[in-house]
Amino acid sequence: MDLREMRVFVAVVEEGSLSAAARRLRLSQPAVSQIAAALERELGTALLVRGATGVRPTPAGTVLAEEARAVLARYEQAIAAVTRDPAADQRPLRLGIPLEAGIDLLAAPLAELSPHTRVEARHLSTSAQLAALRAGELDLGLLRERPDGDDLDAIQVAAEPLGVLLASRFADEVATSEGVRLDKLAGLRWLSFARTDSPAWFDEIVAVLRSHGLRPTTTTAAGQALIPEVKLTSVLSGNVFSLAPADWPQPLPEGVAWLPLAGAPLVRRTWATWQSTSRRRDLGRLIAALDQPRLTTPTT
Structure with a gap:
């Protein structure tokens, strides 16, 4: 063999x-x-x-x-x-993190690196991470979609079934023992991220919503990343819903509820991505650690 x-x-x-x-x-x-x-x-x-x-x-x-x-x-x-560059491991290991995520997914793998390894993390959209990876400004990115092309390698490191954040008054109307069916959200606006942040993931969500009979009218927070506080405020104040995983990191204020989606129709995947020509030894160790089966998933 x-x-x-x-x-x-x-x-x-x-x-x-x-x-x-x-x-x-x-x-x-x-x-x-x-x-x-x-x-x-x-x-x-x-x-x-x-x-x-x-x-x-x-x-x-x-x-x-x-x-x-x-x-x-x-x-x-x-x-x-x-084959590594002897000076490579002297440089910080530059990581890209999704806009709404913490560094939780990387905590255990990073612990396996040398204590002398310096790490720099930046919160960037998938599109911005792709550009930075190809420009040599990042060593590893956590992307919401798998990249195309031979210049980048990727492994899937997380898959999170998404649920929905709703104003409690709507949640009470649509909740069942299995969660909420997507078609019951008709008439509400999806509080979305900008399509330019992650085009393939955005289009997948829209396709799933339409396949369940929704005609998604999106709404975004102009000029702001959809940070948790923005999501919660928007859900609480308007006829909107937002998608979120079960381990939502923020305490839910009174008047906002999280419900699973019946049948788990939306699964958000995260891909660890790096330049295929990289020879960094510390990056190789990080990738090997990320490629191990894990019970945990990102928190956002």
């Missing part, structure tokens, strides 16, 4: 689909299928359960994927150690 086969198998498990793994790796689907089958022959055991909707790993496949990730991470660390 070589590194290429490990990368292919890990991609298949993470994507849950041979065709999706092929697109991610820029290979043909038959090539990916042949590699997966060859691994099963080599190891003498089934690694994947194939179905009409995709593939999932068998218990042996799960073990192989975990071990392959560890081998690949160690390989990347070794390459980085040999």
Whole structure:
């Protein structure tokens, strides 16, 4: 088994689909299928359960994927150690954080770095982080959408089902034991972020709202990022709703309620993203730490 086969198998498990793994790796689907089958022959055991909707790993496949990730991470660390710029680790590790988020997601991974590593964090929109990454002004960004192009690499580090913040008088009318159905929000305005901040995520939200019968009329706080205080004030004072995860960081004032969305139709994903040509050893360690399974998700 070589590194290429490990990368292919890990991609298949993470994507849950041979065709999706092929697109991610820029290979043909038959090539990916042949590699997966060859691994099963080599190891003498089934690694994947194939179905009409995709593939999932068998218990042996799960073990192989975990071990392959560890081998690949160690390989990347070794390459980085040999080829890194000796002065790179003397510079601060520059991180981009989503506008409404704290640094919670990075707390545990950062703890695994050398205590001498200096960190600089900036709150930026997804679009601003992408521009800064490509300009060499950030080492790692936490984006709300996966970037296109070969110049950036990315891994998904969080997936948060979103609920809704409502004025309590509306929440009382639409709440059920399973939460609130999106179609029950018809007539309310969505308190949105600017589309230019994260176009793909904005369009995904709008598409989901429309698929549930809403014709989203958006409203934003002119000239301001949608910080928690702005959201809460707007929800409390008007016929609007705002999207938020369950672990909303701010205490809810009297008159505002958070409800889950029935069926979890909106899931906000966060992608750790970096320049594919980076050789920073401390960045490699941070990425390896972020790529481990975690129970926690960002707080906003």
